[in-house]
Amino acid sequence: MxxxxxxxxxxxxxxxxxxxxxxxxxxxxxxxxxxxxxxxxxxxxxxxxxxxxxxxxxxxxxxxxxxxxxxxxxxxxxxxxxxxxxxxxxxxxxxxxxxxxxxxxxxxxxxxxxxxxxxxxxxxxxxxxxxxxxxxxxxxxxxxxxxxxxxxxxxxxxxxxxxISLPAHYDYVETRYTPAELRAYFKKLNWTRVVAFQTRNPMHRAHRELTVRAARSRQCNVLIHPVVGMTKPGDIDHFTRVRVYKAILRKYPQGMAALSLLPLAMRMGGPREALWHAIIRKNFGCTHFIVGRDHAGPGKNSQGKDFYGPYDAQDLVAKYKDELDIEVVPFQMVAYVPETDEYIPADEVPEGVKTLNISGTELRRRLRTGAPIPDWFTYPEVQIILRESHPPRSKQGFTVFFTGYWNSGAAEVAQALQMSLNQGGQRPTTLLLGETIRSELSSELGFSKRDRDLNISRIAFVAGEITKSGGAVIAAPIAPYEAARNEARKVVEKAGAFFLVHVATPLDDCIKRDRSGTYERAKQGLIKGFTGIDDPYEAPEKPDIRVDASKMPVSQIVHEIILLLEKEGYIGER
The missing domain is CATH 3.10.400.10 (Sulfate adenylyltransferase)
Known part of the structure; x- marks a missing residue:
């Protein structure tokens, strides 16, 4: 059937x-x-x-x-x-x-x-x-x-x-086809044989070569059919990827290839996923489908081994080929040969001939550091798009998040750090002091655990948005609870780097340094829910930096933070 x-x-x-x-x-x-x-x-x-x-x-x-x-x-x-x-x-x-x-x-x-x-x-x-x-x-x-x-x-x-209605989309509407619309589009173009290429990553010269070879071997046109729903956590966003697909589409001979977006929620299910993908492409009017090596594989399991074998997906789809009514085209690995400046099938490279490759890890390193990406690997137009979306760390935003008892010295260190970063002038720097946030952003909140957590979530949201825009954020609330700090890290790290600094000045020293009498009033019960007196402080288990302002001068603490930022590539040479 x-x-x-x-x-x-x-x-x-x-x-x-x-x-x-x-x-x-x-x-x-x-x-x-x-x-x-x-x-x-x-x-x-x-x-x-x-x-x-x-x-x-x-x-x-x-x-x-x-x-x-x-x-x-x-x-x-x-x-x-x-x-x-x-x-x-x-x-x-x-x-x-x-x-x-x-x-x-x-x-x-x-x-x-x-x-x-x-x-x-x-x-x-x-x-x-x-x-x-x-x-x-x-x-x-x-x-x-x-x-x-x-x-x-x-x-x-x-x-x-x-x-009743389909979900509305407001991005790349011109390349979102339903199955019936895409089948009608193929009919209008007189495309009778179409090979679909599934991808959740940017495409480079090797991808263009392998899809052209697949089309040539089966006398097909090419449908670039990328997933723009849910993919593997950590994948490059679909906005960047679609810009890349549009740029690479121009590298195909006129009339050979088309682009359509697939709003699929991938499961990264390897063989089962590949079979599913083939059925979906049949519904969209394709006659052929490229099944990759370790197709839709999620990587390593908890024992450090691949979840699936490299050809498990191809084997499962082949098992059902007579029922699918779509022909599977095995993914053909290609290698770049610098001597002839061409990509050829890896199994056709003569023994002793030098080949070149850049792994995904190496590509991410070059994007992160600003190192050159050779034209033999990808097209200049693609490089521009990737660098716009993934600037080197020296141009990315980051958040330095301080935590510690009230009067620990965290606020003073935060202000000194802002001055030091402003002096460098590499990016705009925003200071979010705990008392400022309390008066401007969270004025209606009290000091219950719920209200404290809500205050930290608001700080994290603001810090994440500024970080996403390439700015530096210095946040200095008390942030007494580990769970709330961890949630703040998750929010900010969706946009950029997050560094947690624990100003571990002992409570007794914080009290001794208090000239305002705030701690004394808390001890007398005149201030309720005061961290360290009648409300707990949970010290961070693994901060990026832990310092004691009762033993170190502010300038030395700032220097330690600057050294960390420089080591990670967020400040330094311009």
Missing amino acids: ANTPHGGSLKDLIARDLPRQAELLAEAEKLYSIVLNERQLCDLELLLNGGFSPLEGFMNKADYESVLDNVRLANGLVWSMPITLDLSEKQISDGKLQAGSRVALRNPQNDGILAILTVQDVYTPDKKREAIAIFGADDVAHPAVHYLHNVAKDHYVGGSLEA
């Missing part, structure tokens, strides 16, 4: 039946609503537009169990990845979800209603079993297994969908 794509696009469906759309929307406004998360939103879009054909909704228990055990839906069609709607016990009980219930699914970005789900069943998965069946191991070093155990809710709801 072969997998075949189903009918028209959602846009066509709505255009033909506007009264029905209005009727569904009116009904949905009265129903219990579920606001989707990012992964559920990606899944829903591809369910609605036919990218996940033959699925017509989130999997019920029978389909889910069959996919785990047999790599097939309950009706026998090949399908390799669970597409499930995970909900919490509270969501299920609040909506009283059971077979026959109807539920509105909402967009998290604007709360708009996208579809109505008619519940077929509610079931509780065995997550360990799912992890082993789909990803090969119950190992949280795998990003999808980590998601399964730490993000996904405890219950799955299966059911069919009635579309």
Whole structure:
């Protein structure tokens, strides 16, 4: 039984039946609503537009169990990845979800209603079993297994969908095609054989060469079909990648290649993922699909070994080739030969001939340090785009985050550090003193643990935004709780570097240095919730720098911080 794509696009469906759309929307406004998360939103879009054909909704228990055990839906069609709607016990009980219930699914970005789900069943998965069946191991070093155990809710709801609208996109709209739209585009261009190239990384000269070779060997046109939904944590953002794809598209012969964006939430599931990707590309009208070496592999497991073998993905897809109705083209490794200035298949390089390569790690190092990237590796246009998005550390933002008892000397060190950085003049420097933030940003907050944590989260948000823009931030709150500091680090490190400085001046010295009598009033109970008196201070376990202002002059502490920033490449030569 072969997998075949189903009918028209959602846009066509709505255009033909506007009264029905209005009727569904009116009904949905009265129903219990579920606001989707990012992964559920990606899944829903591809369910609605036919990218996940033959699925017509989130999997019920029978389909889910069959996919785990047999790599097939309950009706026998090949399908390799669970597409499930995970909900919490509270969501299920609040909506009283059971077979026959109807539920509105909402967009998290604007709360708009996208579809109505008619519940077929509610079931509780065995997550360990799912992890082993789909990803090969119950190992949280795998990003999808980590998601399964730490993000996904405890219950799955299966059911069919009635579309109201697709999620709206405001970026690269001209390159976002539904399956029906892309098939129509191929027909308009008279493309009858199309090989799809899956990617979640920037493309370079080697990628252009291997896709051209794949097209030449199968007499195909090329579809660059990158994932712009959820990819592996730490991947380069899709805005940068799409700019690269657009630049490299011009390097193909006229009329050979096209670009379309895929709003997929990847699971990094290796062999199962490759089979899933092939089915999706068939739905988008492709006749051929390049399956890479260690296709969609997540890297190393908790024992330091690769999760999947280099050819496991190609082997699994080949097993089902007669049912897929799409031909798999194995990824052909190419090597650069400087003697002839060309890329050739690695297995065709004569013995003794010198080849060159730059690994992903080495490329990131060159971007970080500003070291040159040779033209033989990538195109000058691509280099410009990557350097704009990934400037060297000397031009990146960073945050120095101080913590310590009140009157520890942290505020004085922070102000001196700001003067030192301003003197260098390499980037604008913002000072966020604890008392200033309390009066300007958090004036309504008290000193309960909740309010203290909220204050730190606000500081982290501001610091992250400034860091993202290339500025330097010096934050000096008391920040007494380890969990709140760790959360602040996570927020800022999404944008740039975070350095934690613990000013570990002993409490007795902080009290001795207090000329305002603040500590004395706290001891007398006139000030409640004062850190070190009637509220705890949790010393950082692993700060980047730990200093004692009762034993070191401010200038020496500042110098230590400057040395750390210089060592990490954030200040120095201009």
